[in-house]
Amino acid sequence: MRCAFVTGSSRGIGRGIAERLQAEGWRVIFSGTRRERPADFPPEADYIPCDISRAEERQAALEEILRRCGRIDLLVNNAGVAPLERRDILEMTEESFDRVTGINLRGTLFMCQLFAREMIAERERVSDWQPRIVNIGSMSAYTSSTSRGEYCISKAGVGMVTKLFADRLAPEGIPVFEVRPGIIDTDMTKVVHGKYERMIADGLLPVRRFGKPEDVAGMVLACASGLLDYSAGQVLDADGGFSLRRL
Numbered sequence: 001m002r003c004a005f006v007t008g009s010s011r012g013i014g015r016g017i018a019e020r021l022q023a024e025g026w027r028v029i030f031s032g033t034r035r036e037r038p039a040d041f042p043p044e045a046d047y048i049p050c051d052i053s054r055a056e057e058r059q060a061a062l063e064e065i066l067r068r069c070g071r072i073d074l075l076v077n078n079a080g081v082a083p084l085e086r087r088d089i090l091e092m093t094e095e096s097f098d099r100v101t102g103i104n105l106r107g108t109l110f111m112c113q114l115f116a117r118e119m120i121a122e123r124e125r126v127s128d129w130q131p132r133i134v135n136i137g138s139m140s141a142y143t144s145s146t147s148r149g150e151y152c153i154s155k156a157g158v159g160m161v162t163k164l165f166a167d168r169l170a171p172e173g174i175p176v177f178e179v180r181p182g183i184i185d186t187d188m189t190k191v192v193h194g195k196y197e198r199m200i201a202d203g204l205l206p207v208r209r210f211g212k213p214e215d216v217a218g219m220v221l222a223c224a225s226g227l228l229d230y231s232a233g234q235v236l237d238a239d240g241g242f243s244l245r246r247l
């Protein structure tokens with residue numbers, strides 16, 4: 001059975017991705033920063049705690065995945081955080097910047113590096129095997145939001161991480177993709193739910209509704225399917241058409 005590791009999958013977008021992959025027959029290992037397996041998880045769900053900002057936890061997670069599954073077929077880098085407090089960029093603190101970029105950008109970068117090395121080593125042993133990496137970015141990679149500049153910067157960086165690893169790993173036969181969610185109805189958007197609801201009603205999105213975790217999960221599944229493998233670094237926008245330029 002193919003094995004997928006989805007970081008930050010205890011809730012929200014990550015959980016939606018993990019559950020969709022599981023429904024499609026993948027052996028999915030859920031992950032989060034909680035030390036104990038969440039009580040609301042289905043009994044068949046595997047769980048490995050991992051704070052992706054910490055090198056020792058990244059390494060421990062990989063070793064445990066290999067112990068349980070033998071190899072890793074799909075890495076989905078979903079784990080990410082928003083600023084604890086929205087502040088104008090003129091008031092953004094170094095502590096907040098370090099926290100957000102340390103998880104969203106540095107953590108994603110070094111997860112890619114660690115798992116890519118393992119995938120390359122395994123491909124040398126099994127030539128007809130096809131692993132993949134999917135990074136979860138954001139429309140904030142190209143959209144200014146001055147009250148959470150550290151988040152925008154971190155997601156812009158994830159876009160370049162995807163390009164770099166797609167370039168480096170394509171000759172190794174390891175496709176790398178990015179899915180960029182837009183306005184998704186999760187805990188992260190609760191604090192501005194009313195604002196976004198009004199903006200969507202006023203025509204911000206061609207598809208006039210909040211996105212759902214299932215919308216993002218479907219695009220991850222497409223990346224995992226093998227149907228997109230002739231691309232390298234392909235970005236899929238799960239954003240209700242926000243990325244269209246319209247008059």
